[in-house]
Amino acid sequence: MESAFSAADLSAIWLTFKLAAVVTVILLLVGTPIAWWLARTRSFWKGPVGAVVALPIVLPPTVIGFYLLVAMGPNGPLGQLTQALGVGLLPFTFAGLVVGSVFYSLPFVVQPLQNAFEAIPERALETAATLRASAWDAFFSVALPLARPGLLTASVLGFAHTVGEFGVVLMIGGNIPDRTRVVSVQIYDHVEAMEYAAAHWLSAGMVVFAFLVLLALYTLNPTGKRK
Amino acid sequence: MCLISRFAARLLIFVYLLVVGQTAHAGEKITIAAATDLKFALDEIVVLFSKAHPADRVETIYGSSGKFQAQIRQGAPFDLYFSADIAYSRALKDEGFAASEVQPYAVGRIVLWSPKLDTGKMSLTDLVDPSIRKIAIANPKHAPYGKRAEEALKAAGMWEKVEAKLVYGENVAQAAQFVQSGNAQVGIIALSLVVSPELARQGSYALVLDTLHQPLEQGFIVTKRAAGNMLAQAFARFMAGQEARAVMSRYGFLLPAEVK
Structure with a gap:
């Protein structure tokens, strides 16, 4: 039997993991303040902002892909911005996929974090305040450690959901080897070209990966543990 | 409890109506799977065809030839298959998925x-x-x-x-x-x-000079599942007629030499 994965397959796998890792880091940085705000605010805007964050769960990836393609194009607002900044246009680039995936996976990071922050008893933060901890200090030494299970869930889901992305990438990626051809697109191409053996290898790999990730999540983070 | 079961019963009736309610239609219906390059031309041809067959319905789905070929092998409910490369139709014919000869209908550019x-x-x-x-x-x-x-x-x-x-x-x-x-x-x-x-x-x-590449010879078949389907046969004949050929040539397709 030939080797299971071709060079193109391996490149797609590497690219997919690179994309998911970058997106997860960005999402944790962007998503944590959003989740913290959503968890603590009593503002009127809580509802609307929460709804916007959750949109990608409901919207078909084609909607996100279509709007991103237009918005990041030469006449779109994002495209105008990136051109003015001298970075050029984002479609068909790795950076473009990162932007698309950040939108697409945002709720999968924000929502577990928000739940974790909401579960922190108000008293824990008040105690920190009476011990003269600054707001930052209280956040980093009290809130974050208490929200650790949520942080883990958010990272794993953000990463895994980005690995599982297909529609958005197909619409803004342009299928370029080493830059935008991720595993899901590579599988699609194999199937279209009737290379079922190659498609099987990659697909089975994805199934194993998804199972192991979820298994790790449920083992490390049993839901019944709280209290 | 009674309320819940009544609600469940209504829900079931609703789903039943959704599924069954749409099947009432007088005429016949065919589904055509076609390469995307035909999108505009075939849509026009279907309009012309429908004028002559007002009771019947012709549904078109556009996509890549390779995908449709694989789907037909897996039993997709397509009655005609128009591929942008005649080799795809020939392969299906050779494997016994066709109920007609492979009909060349155009050469693309x-x-x-x-x-x-x-x-x-x-x-x-x-x-x-x-x-x-x-x-x-x-x-x-x-x-x-x-x-x-x-x-x-x-x-x-x-x-x-x-x-x-x-x-x-x-x-x-x-x-x-x-x-x-x-x-x-x-x-x-x-x-x-x-x-x-x-x-x-x-x-x-x-x-682009057509001497630089293999010809984009395109061909269609009536699929095996549509063997004996009169509407599918009628559409296949219509493709060879003057009206359809006029549309095809207006969209820049070269037509296969007239066969008398």
């Missing part, structure tokens, strides 16, 4: 197309121009138009020079859409798409 640049006088060698940063073609791996674009670029000695600029559409219509949205400056796509009312007012095109 590829063009350079751009909404911004004046492509009127351009040829493939002009693609090295640095102002052209991205060039969209259909995926050569499974889309016939992409395969021909690759062959033409190679024959013109341009492949190595422009390969880094290429972006690949899932089919030729997506390649066109990459260009239309301005994200690629030029596309090598189907003539039948750029002469459509949709794209014709949006730019200019130049034919």
Whole structure:
């Protein structure tokens, strides 16, 4: 039997993991303040902002892909911005996929974090305040450690959901080897070209990966543990 | 409890009506799976055909030839299959999935197309121009138009020079859409798409010499599941008629030599 994965397959796998890792880091940085705000605010805007964050769960990836393609194009607002900044246009680039995936996976990071922050008893933060901890200090030494299970869930889901992305990438990626051809697109191409053996290898790999990730999540983070 | 079971019963009736309610239709219905380059031409032909068969319904689905071929092998409910590469139809015929001979219906052409640049006088060698940063073609791996674009670029000695600029559409219509949205400056796509009312007012095109690539000979079959389906047979005959041929040639297709 030939080797299971071709060079193109391996490149797609590497690219997919690179994309998911970058997106997860960005999402944790962007998503944590959003989740913290959503968890603590009593503002009127809580509802609307929460709804916007959750949109990608409901919207078909084609909607996100279509709007991103237009918005990041030469006449779109994002495209105008990136051109003015001298970075050029984002479609068909790795950076473009990162932007698309950040939108697409945002709720999968924000929502577990928000739940974790909401579960922190108000008293824990008040105690920190009476011990003269600054707001930052209280956040980093009290809130974050208490929200650790949520942080883990958010990272794993953000990463895994980005690995599982297909529609958005197909619409803004342009299928370029080493830059935008991720595993899901590579599988699609194999199937279209009737290379079922190659498609099987990659697909089975994805199934194993998804199972192991979820298994790790449920083992490390049993839901019944709280209290 | 009683309330819940009554609600559940209503829900079931609702679902039943949703599923069953739509089947009432007097005439026959056929479904055609066709390569995307036919999008505009075949839509017009279906309108003409429907005038002669007002009680019947013709449904068209457009996509890449390779995908439909695989789906027909797996029992997809298509009555006719129009592929952009006649080899795809021949393969299905050889494997016993066809109820008709493979009918050649057109020869396609590829063009350079751009909404911004004046492509009127351009040829493939002009693609090295640095102002052209991205060039969209259909995926050569499974889309016939992409395969021909690759062959033409190679024959013109341009492949190595422009390969880094290429972006690949899932089919030729997506390649066109990459260009239309301005994200690629030029596309090598189907003539039948750029002469459509949709794209014709949006730019200019130049034919790519057809000596640079294998001919885009296209063929259709009536599938095995439609054997004995009169409407499918009628549509197959209609494709060979004057009306349909006139539409095809208006969309830039060369027609197979008249068979008397």
